[in-house]
Amino acid sequence: MLKLLYLVSLLCYGSDGLLLGDKEHHMIGNASGIEVLGRIETLEKQLAEEKRDRFILEQTVRDINTKFHGTLLSINQIELQQREFQNNVSRDNLEILQRSQNVNLTINNITALLQRTMSDFSSLSSKYNLEVQAIYSNISKMSGSVQDLQRKVSFFAKLSSSVRISAAHQTVVYDTVLTNNDNGYNPKNGIFTCPQSGTYMFIWQTLINPLTYIRLEIVVSGSALYGIVEDTQDANDFDTATGSIIIHVNVGDTVFIRSRDSGPGPMFTESSVITSSFSGYRI
Known part of the structure; x- marks a missing residue:
């Protein structure tokens, strides 16, 4: 587009930037009409190419904008999913922590119960051992008595x-x-x-x-x-x-x-x- 304006300016004012009169314009038109037409065709081709390039560029920009907006949307969705994941992880961690605390409490209760049971068992075992010893002692005495009775x-x-x-x-x-x-x-x-x-x-x-x-x-x-x-x-x-x-x-x-x-x-x-x-x- 700039090149086209520049060529029109040359045709109207000349290379010195002065406006040409009818006589000079006529002379130029007679002398270089073919050249001017060639330049115009070239300029039109360049203009068409620039329009095509501009269209392609605009289409590319629109595609980029579309992809950019899609990317932003994807990023937002990813961020949303990440926040949801973090929230889920936090909830899961909280549940795991609570379960762990419950498990620890249960283990502590079971341990305390086992300790009480072992203490009771130890007491019963000691009592049982004493009773067994007393029984064995009585059996020994009875055995001795039986042996004595058997000895006539x-x-x-x-x-x-x-x-x-x-x-x-x-x-x-x-x-x-x-x-x-x-x-x-x-x-x-x-x-x-x-x-x-x-x-x-x-x-x-x-x-x-x-x-x-x-x-x-x-x-x-x-x-x-x-x-x-x-x-x-x-x-x-x-x-x-x-x-x-x-x-x-x-x-x-x-x-x-x-x-x-x-x-x-x-x-x-x-x-x-x-x-x-x-x-x-x-x-």
Whole structure:
């Protein structure tokens, strides 16, 4: 467009910028008409090209504006989506935090419950262990008692020959042993030493000559508890007397038969069958 105005100015005023008169204009028109027409055609082509370029440029600008507005819209949508995402993330984080706090609270409650349970279990376990120990102790005692009951304590001893009583508190030694379960009786000294505590029955039977008498007593742990008197002074015949006692005896207690006074005895033995004897057993 500027080039066209410049050419028109040259045609009207000349190269010196002065307005040409009719004569000069006519001369120029005659001399260079063809050239002017050529220039005009060139200018028109240039003008058309500029219009086309301007149209293309305007179309390009409109496309750019459209794309720019679309881009702005996309950016706005992205920003909106980003804000929504942030809001969602914040809400999710808050929910996660709340859930985490709830989970921690639940874990703390469970931990406290487990601690109380373990404490209660420890107390019950200690109590149970004590009870179990007491039960085992009772079982052990009962087992010992059962074993003691299973161990039958008994003895039977007799004289192998006549024994004369010559002094008071003379121990009668029954020297022939027929039964001695648990080995409580000693045939060398005539003393029974209790191997198991319990209630016992002791029996002693005495055979004496005619026209004599004898007094015997049973001694338990050093104390004379019971005695018998056998007297044949008014009867010209042999005689027997039997004494017995039921008493509780502890382990280690001693039991034996002795004379109460000097006699005059003796304790007679007719044979290995008919003789004096001493026996005992736990009931």
